[in-house]
Amino acid sequence: MNTEWTLINPQGVVGVEPVELAPCIETLERKTVLLRWNGKPNGEIFLNRIAELLSEKVPTAKVIKLYEEDPLTAQSGRRVEIAAAEMSRLATEYHPDIVIAAQAD
Amino acid sequence: MYQLELEKRGIPTVTIVTSDFIGLAEAIMRGSGTEGMSFVVVPHPIGGKSEEGVLAKVDAAFPEILRKATEWKPKRKLPTSEPPYPAERFKFSGNVEEVNKLFFERGYSLGLPLIPPTPESVKSMLKGTKHSPDEVLWAIPPRKGVLTVELVATHAVMAGCKPEYIPLLLAIVEAMKDPKFDWATQTVTTNPTFPLFIVNGPIVNELGIGYAEGAAGGWYHPNVSIGYFVNLIGGIVGGSKPPSPGKSTLGQPGNIVAMVIGENIYAVPSWEPLNVERGYSSETNTVTAIAVEGISNINIAAPRTAKGILDVVAIEMATIGRNNVVMWRGRPGEDAVLLLSPQNAEVIANEGWSKKDVKQYLFEHANIPYEKWWTNVREVYHKDPWYARFGPGDIVPILESPDDLIVAVAGGAGCHNQYLSGFLTDGVVTKPIG
Numbered sequence: 001m002n003t004e005w006t007l008i009n010p011q012g013v014v015g016v017e018p019v020e021l022a023p024c025i026e027t028l029e030r031k032t033v034l035l036r037w038n039g040k041p042n043g044e045i046f047l048n049r050i051a052e053l054l055s056e057k058v059p060t061a062k063v064i065k066l067y068e069e070d071p072l073t074a075q076s077g078r079r080v081e082i083a084a085a086e087m088s089r090l091a092t093e094y095h096p097d098i099v100i101a102a103q104a105d
Numbered sequence: 106m107y108q109l110e111l112e113k114r115g116i117p118t119v120t121i122v123t124s125d126f127i128g129l130a131e132a133i134m135r136g137s138g139t140e141g142m143s144f145v146v147v148p149h150p151i152g153g154k155s156e157e158g159v160l161a162k163v164d165a166a167f168p169e170i171l172r173k174a175t176e177w178k179p180k181r182k183l184p185t186s187e188p189p190y191p192a193e194r195f196k197f198s199g200n201v202e203e204v205n206k207l208f209f210e211r212g213y214s215l216g217l218p219l220i221p222p223t224p225e226s227v228k229s230m231l232k233g234t235k236h237s238p239d240e241v242l243w244a245i246p247p248r249k250g251v252l253t254v255e256l257v258a259t260h261a262v263m264a265g266c267k268p269e270y271i272p273l274l275l276a277i278v279e280a281m282k283d284p285k286f287d288w289a290t291q292t293v294t295t296n297p298t299f300p301l302f303i304v305n306g307p308i309v310n311e312l313g314i315g316y317a318e319g320a321a322g323g324w325y326h327p328n329v330s331i332g333y334f335v336n337l338i339g340g341i342v343g344g345s346k347p348p349s350p351g352k353s354t355l356g357q358p359g360n361i362v363a364m365v366i367g368e369n370i371y372a373v374p375s376w377e378p379l380n381v382e383r384g385y386s387s388e389t390n391t392v393t394a395i396a397v398e399g400i401s402n403i404n405i406a407a408p409r410t411a412k413g414i415l416d417v418v419a420i421e422m423a424t425i426g427r428n429n430v431v432m433w434r435g436r437p438g439e440d441a442v443l444l445l446s447p448q449n450a451e452v453i454a455n456e457g458w459s460k461k462d463v464k465q466y467l468f469e470h471a472n473i474p475y476e477k478w479w480t481n482v483r484e485v486y487h488k489d490p491w492y493a494r495f496g497p498g499d500i501v502p503i504l505e506s507p508d509d510l511i512v513a514v515a516g517g518a519g520c521h522n523q524y525l526s527g528f529l530t531d532g533v534v535t536k537p538i539g
Contacts, residue, residue, distance in 0.1 A: 002200060003198070003201075004198050005196065005204060006196055006223060007198070007221055007222060008193070008222045008227055008255075008259050008299070009192055009193040009194070009213070010192070010208075010213050010222060010256065010259045010260055010337070010341050011212070011213060011342060012192065012250035012252055012256050014249055014250055014251070016136060016137065018138045019109065019138040019140050020118070021112050021139065021179050022111070022112045022114075022115045022117040022512065024178065036121060037485075040151070040481065041151070042151045042153070042156075044485075045159045046121065046159055046163050049163040049164070050163060051364050053163070057167075066222065066513055069488070071488045075486065076178070078372055082403075085108045088107065088110035088113075088114055091111055092111075092114055097117075099108065099117075099118045099119075100174065101107065101121065102125070102151070103108075
């Protein structure tokens with residue numbers, strides 16, 4: 001037998017305001033490209049190859065491997081908010097024009 | 106999360122994500138307001154592949170990486186303006202089974218039966234608290250769904266809780282949202298972590314929370330319904346659902362019904378209960394929340410002395426497949442939980458040992474040879490100061506201090522104890538129950 005229900009949606013509204021994303025750059029020529037690794041296996045191999053390819057294809061770009069400059073930035077497992085704020089502070093110290101990051105597994 | 110911090114600082118990013126993690130990446134972006142961030146997808150996985158295999162993936166993806174670095178123009182969305190209270194009401198015609206089917210199809214259910222949340226049942230549930238239903242408690246990650254007191258009551262109805270459980274549910278929410286508990290990471294990790302809640306104080310008996318035989322195995326209404334409530338709000342309001350953004354490789358039952366137990370304070374009355382250890386009086390109702398990886402049963406089959414029992418425990422703690430043994434050592438916070446059976450706890454206490462003595466002994470004796478430990482330590486940690494101080498021939502401690510271990514007595518008759526290694530949050534959180 002059917003019942004006529006009035007039910008409450010248990011999901012809740014999403015309470016997120018959009019963040020203004022950084023403006024894109026139009027070229028990598030003479031730009032500082034910072035490579036960031038999250039510490040997951042083989043991520044550094046991936047990023048090292050990107051560094052090689054950038055030096056071939058965009059030789060005027062300056063490539064910085066953050067994970068070699070500061071290995072602690074590559075450690076996964078730290079509380080996300082603390083690590084994120086700390087890592088972004090370090091990243092701005094190198095004045096990158098763009099960051100290329102290898103994420104997840 | 107890291108890249109969004111950079112975007113906020115005016116630095117554009119390109120994130121490389123493997124195909125199995127696109128859903129998680131998109132969920133994190135939605136939950137952080139950074140929809141539109143640039144990312145490049147490569148076939149999963151990168152980890153575990155040969156170097157040649159990884160290089161081939163980079164070479165194939167590189168043109169796209171270059172393009173995204175210089176040509177990406179994100180589409181922007183307008184902010185939401187929906188108020189969180191009252192929650193949406195909707196009509197449905199059908200029986201209870203069909204309500205459950207509808208809820209599951211809409212993502213309002215984890216798949217277990219639930220009680221349909223009607224306005225009348227939620228109003229009745231709200232009699233368990235003096236908090237106003239429109240009070241906003243938490244935006245639960247990764248989805249950042251806004252949890253109000255009304256929604257707590259809604260999920261309490263769904264889980265089959267009673268109104269008198271609401272104060273404990275609210276304290277659990279406070280514990281879960283504590284930055285130390287790091288629920289955000291727990292919801293998106295590949296680790297099968299689940300929360301353990303240990304309740305102390307007179308509320309254990311008042312609500313009938315199980316602390317003795319089978320307390321973690323069902324049949325105790327508050328333990329089961331409250332554990333179910335935890336994963337309902339995490340999965341439905343927080344949106345932590347597999348395959349994305351919930352990425353637990355396999356998961357475990359604690360991801361459906363969290364582990365909720367009382368501490369068995371009657372087995373060894375001379376030992377300080379957990380609420381006292383955590384700075385409260387024994388009469389203060391508290392809930393202690395820990396993110397744990399799983400349960401190791403420790404059957405004390407032979408030893409009849411305190412040292413004999415704890416030597417077996419120490420051996421069990423010293424395995425290399427656990428986060429708290431190989432991952433990011435040297436950070437603050439409690440690492441693990443030992444739930445001693447009353448029978449074994451009595452043997453230990455009768456020899457004059459306190460909980461503090463137990464922790465000290467395990468700190469000194471739970472260790473692992475460097476050569477064995479190093480086989481599962483990721484290269485990224487090799488230059489970390491905490492790791493770099495050990496070398497061949499050394500013994501590596503499992504705990505960084507005696508206080509890294511939570512010890513409590515739980516369960517009934519028998520010699521089975523449970524060791525639960527910690528996931529990797531910043532420690533244990535204890536909240537009073539108001």
